[in-house]
Amino acid sequence: MLFPLQRLPLAPEVWERQVLPLRMDYRPELLDQLCTSGEVVWLGADAGRVAIAFRDDAALLGPPAGQAPPPADPASEAVRAALTGARHLAELAAETRLPEAEVSEALWRLVSSGEATNDAWEPLRRTRRAVAPRSLTPRPGTRRLTRRRLPPRGAALGRWTPTAPLLAASIDEADRRRALAELLLERHGVLVRAAIAAEGVPGGPAGLRRALGDLETLGVSRRGYLVDGLGGAQHALPAAIERLREVRDPAPDAAAIALAASDPANPYGIALRWPAHAAGRASRVAGAVVVLRNGEPLAFLERGARTLLSLQPLAPADWTAVAGALASASLEGRLAAVQLERIDGEPATGTPLAAVFTATGFVAGPRRLTLRARR
Numbered sequence: 001m002l003f004p005l006q007r008l009p010l011a012p013e014v015w016e017r018q019v020l021p022l023r024m025d026y027r028p029e030l031l032d033q034l035c036t037s038g039e040v041v042w043l044g045a046d047a048g049r050v051a052i053a054f055r056d057d058a059a060l061l062g063p064p065a066g067q068a069p070p071p072a073d074p075a076s077e078a079v080r081a082a083l084t085g086a087r088h089l090a091e092l093a094a095e096t097r098l099p100e101a102e103v104s105e106a107l108w109r110l111v112s113s114g115e116a117t118n119d120a121w122e123p124l125r126r127t128r129r130a131v132a133p134r135s136l137t138p139r140p141g142t143r144r145l146t147r148r149r150l151p152p153r154g155a156a157l158g159r160w161t162p163t164a165p166l167l168a169a170s171i172d173e174a175d176r177r178r179a180l181a182e183l184l185l186e187r188h189g190v191l192v193r194a195a196i197a198a199e200g201v202p203g204g205p206a207g208l209r210r211a212l213g214d215l216e217t218l219g220v221s222r223r224g225y226l227v228d229g230l231g232g233a234q235h236a237l238p239a240a241i242e243r244l245r246e247v248r249d250p251a252p253d254a255a256a257i258a259l260a261a262s263d264p265a266n267p268y269g270i271a272l273r274w275p276a277h278a279a280g281r282a283s284r285v286a287g288a289v290v291v292l293r294n295g296e297p298l299a300f301l302e303r304g305a306r307t308l309l310s311l312q313p314l315a316p317a318d319w320t321a322v323a324g325a326l327a328s329a330s331l332e333g334r335l336a337a338v339q340l341e342r343i344d345g346e347p348a349t350g351t352p353l354a355a356v357f358t359a360t361g362f363v364a365g366p367r368r369l370t371l372r373a374r375r
Helices: 014-023 026-035 055-061 073-080 087-095 102-112 174-187 193-198 204-217 237-247 316-332 355-360
Strands: 040-044 048-054 116-118 159-162 257-260 288-291 295-302 307-310 337-341 369-371
Touching: 014 026, 014 040, 014 048, 014 055, 014 257, 026 040, 040 055, 087 102, 087 174, 087 316, 102 116, 174 193, 174 204, 193 204, 204 307, 204 337, 257 316, 288 316, 295 316, 316 355, 316 369, 355 369
Parallel strands: none
Antiparallel strands: 040 048, 116 159, 257 288, 288 295, 295 307, 337 369
16 A cells, blocks of 8 residues: 555655555554564655655655755754764764754754655654743743753654665666656556656656556556546556546445545646636645545635635535535544634534534534544
8 A cells, every 4th residue: 555655745644644544444553663664764855744665665766856955054964964874863962062952953954855864753743842942031020931942843762864875776767767657657547747747757747758658568557538638648557447437427426535635646736627616725735635526526625624615516415425524534533623614705603504514523613613533
């Protein structure tokens, strides 16, 4: 299940709460074991995202797209120079003679640029707790209060290592392109130019043209006009084409599903454009959720889970499907607490739709419809 997800940068909470549980009987300790055993590694990208890769595939696939520029501040330079092998936070602080909080912040900057990683997943779960030192002017008769700066995001856990050795193997460029082509076919099912461009593949769609052609010649994949409106340069594995044939006439009573907007199973925002009904507000931002049924977009839950937008004109039965999908995601632990304040621009508690949502487990309050997360 992890193979088609390699080299995909996502927020850590999206990995654990929404992406992995949809694909397997996920338990956090399983990912911990894969990381600590060295079988799986994670590589950072900008905006707090990380990609997962099998250690044996990391050099072949290359780093994920969207990495930040290498930091050039003095603390990052010092930590970069000291990070010559597997080192604990305390060891790095002792060698650089910097406070652990500064070393921690430097490490996370190096993670964002793809230069550092950790042999544990646990640091990614920890909430950033760094607080800049601050002094409050005391009132007469009170003491001055000082807030201590703490190492952020569990940086003291595990051992930090440079990523360069993971990616240092000499790889033939043709082999890399072949591996990336197979990976993206597995990930997207139907691979189109827009998906290749969004994945940040070196050379873009043109860089994979020959590799995809070779796979077609070998019978591994097929090229054709598979999905209406996506052009002729569509490639898919035979199993994906069979699946398309099965859903050509979708069942009208199929259940809706809520998944992370950034999940590769959601084609909107990559292969397909978001519906104009969302007025440009839908995106693949971390924390957002999309509700699909038979591949059709029904609704978009904005990051923060306070605003719900319909992605097409919905009948009452469609709204019931949306509410049920959100409630199921919460029951399965894939969705954090939802506190709906607005539905399509209207107050959530003042719309006739409120009864639809309360019937599926939402609780009506004075200003919002609340759905508590199950853990």
